[in-house]
Amino acid sequence: MLPGPPSLRTVVSEIAVFIMVAFRRLTDATRSAVWAMWRVIRRFAHSFLSLSATVYARVGAILSGPVKQFVVGPLRVALLGQRRDVSLFIALLSPVLTLGTAWWVGSTIGYDTLTAWxxxxxxxxxxxxxxxxxxxxxxxxxxxxxxxNSGLLPTSVLVGAPVFGAGVTRYGTTVTYSWGTHVVSLPEAVGIAGFFAVGFGIPIALCGFVLGRALCYVISVYGGHSGPPSPVENA
Structure with a gap:
């Protein structure tokens, strides 16, 4: 006599047991994966911290030596200038040059004539x-x-100020493009003036800076030893 089909309770029990076993295995696998990942992350973090501490110590040792002396010494002087009061005076003088140039160009020759020149x-x-x-x-x-003053940044600002002022006079003028005419707005004029100040002012400032420092070097070398050396110096 053949056995009958399993009852519904038996089927449900077997399904429940299968789900529990599968869930337990999935939980164990997830726990193992998370633990392995945590060990990898902890090991990586420890290595990263050790490397960061080593790099920080070495960089600190380098920056506290010749590099620090160079940054706070010749580099600072070359960029910001020898004297803070002179650099501040140049920074305050630059807006005056900008306004003066804009007023002179706008009231005398005009932007169109300047552009033609x-x-x-x-x-x-x-x-x-x-x-x-x-x-x-x-x-x-x-x-x-x-x-x-020997400051590249103050020199660039000082030289670029008149160029910026001349470019601002573009404001309110009518320019013609291939698609028609256009009245220059204030933001556009300021943007174009800034482009002119960077594109033309900085190269001119670099030329002036190199020329000024070269003249100082020549004067310091030849001016301090204008006469023949003394016997004490030859000894």
């Missing part, structure tokens, strides 16, 4: 003596600033 000088079709004189004057200003 710059284009003619740049492309060589109609060079303007005024542009060459202006560039020479900016180079002289940069050289004087570098010779007096």
């Amino acid at each position: 710059v284009r003619g000088t740049w492309f060589g079709t109609d060079p303007s003596l005024a542009i060459f004189l202006a560039i020479g004057g900016l180079v002289v200003i940069g050289a004087i600033s570098a010779a007096v």
Whole structure:
């Protein structure tokens, strides 16, 4: 006589046992994976902390030596200048030069004429003596600033201020593009002026800075030893 089909209670019990066993195995596997991952993370964190401490100690040792002396010494002087009061004076003088240049260009020659001069000088079709004189004057200003204070950033700000002021006069003018005419707004004029100050002012400032520092070096070398060496120096 063949056995009958299992009862519903038996089937449910077997399913429940299977689910419990599967859940227990899944829990054990998850626990093992999490524990293994935690050990890897802890080992990696320990190695990272050890490496960070070593790097920090070595970098601190380097920065506390010649590098620190260079950063707070020659590098600071080359970037910010020898004297803080002179650098501050240059920073306060730059807005005055910006406003003065903007007023002079706007009230005398105008932005359109200035643009024609710059284009003619740049492309060589109609060079303007005024542009060459202006560039020479900016180079002289940069050289004087570098010779007096030896600060690249103050010199760049000082030289770029007149260029920025001249570029701001673009505000309110009507420019013509291929798609039509356009009245220059204030944000656009300020953005273009900043681009001019960076694109033209910084190279001119670098030329003036190099010229000023070179003159200081020549004067310090040859000016201090203008006469023949004494017998004491030859001994």
